[in-house]
Amino acid sequence: MDASGDRDGAGGAARAATTTPPGEETPLPEAVPRLPGTVSRRGLLLGGGAVLAAPWLAGCAAEAAGPRPDVSTLVGAITSEQDLIATYEAAKAAAGSLAGRLDPVLEHHRRHLAVLKRHYVPGSGRRAHEGGAIPPPHAAQLPEGPTEILTALRLAEDRAAAARRADAAKAPPGLAQLLASIGACEAGHAETVRAHPPADPAKSPAQAIQTALAAEHAAVYGYGVLGARLRGTLQEVAKTYWDAHRAQRDKLVSILSVQPVAAAAGYRLPVKVTNARSAARLAAALEDDLVPAYVGLAGASAPDLRVFAADSAERSMARSAKWRSSAGVGAPSEAFPGLPSADLSPRPEPGE
Secondary structure (H helix, E strand, C coil), X not given: CCHHHCCCCHHHHHHCCCCCCCCCCCCCCECCCCCCCCCXXXXXXXCCCCCCCCHHHCCHHHHHCCCCHHHHHHHHHHHHHHHHHHHHHHHHHHCHXXXXXXXXXXXXXXXXXXXXXXXXXXXXXXXXXXXXXXXXXXXXXCCCCHHHHHHHHHHHHHHHXXXXXXXXXXXXXHHHHHHHHHHHHHHHHHCCCCCCCCCCCCCCCCHHHHHHHHHHHHHHHHHXXXXXXXXXXXXXXHHHHHHHHHHHXXXXXXXXXXXXXXXXXXXXXXXXXXXHHHHHHHHHHHHHHHHHHHHHHCCCCCHHHXXXXXXXXXXXXXXXXXXXXXXXXXXXXXXXXXXXXXXXXXXXXXXX
């Protein structure tokens, strides 16, 4: 499986790339395309600064006319994080030997909860009914034995990631980005890929789709390079993921209403591949680099496109976690993968 084997889409686009005059050397482009602006600090409640926000989303008067769905969505996400924190603390109490493994994940959930609470602004006065009470934390009942506890925690992470993906469909575009980032983190915790088809997104001429497409072009190229250094089961896994990225690339092309960005003839990859371990590290890096593109796309105005983006971010983060395990390197340190730190704080809305 080499980079030249992809002749049905990316290869053809690569041939169309700009050529270099004789005697000059063209530096390879970065494998990680620069992302367009994601939501600016607190478009996270009402879609301000969203990638594909429709004009009617921006009006304060329209927002004031009815209940804010973001509040109930935040209540559900806050409740989920509180319960996961309580469950992890119970797991540590039941199996102290797991503490070193669970502490980094627990810290991520605490950071998720802190940021979600920062964005939770329930109604007051005539709108006090919109908030809804946040229930107290509830730890899930855990089985006995470290192995069984880890299995239960992985299932809990899997369910939480699925819930955040569903939330992305009904949340305003900006908030959907935060939820997609949290869901991607939880999918990485679970270290598993969900066996369900992503939603079929609507056509949209978004720059965010072009960014995701450029990242997929780089992933297709990178998997072609690393696959040659793998053998046996890992090579089959790489081939499966290579095919998945080619299919994802073609999906993104199909939903664009403008000329799709072309693949480059080659990319400067973040890891030099010399053996199976470095190949796994490169695969993890390629998957990590896709997450910001899809979290950015989660700010789209169309609910089905937000679900597609959140699902794609989760899949990439889960694959990254698997490759990191194969390479013997630590889990990702980011609690909010793909989300700029500036977008973690709410931005005051006019009149607040």
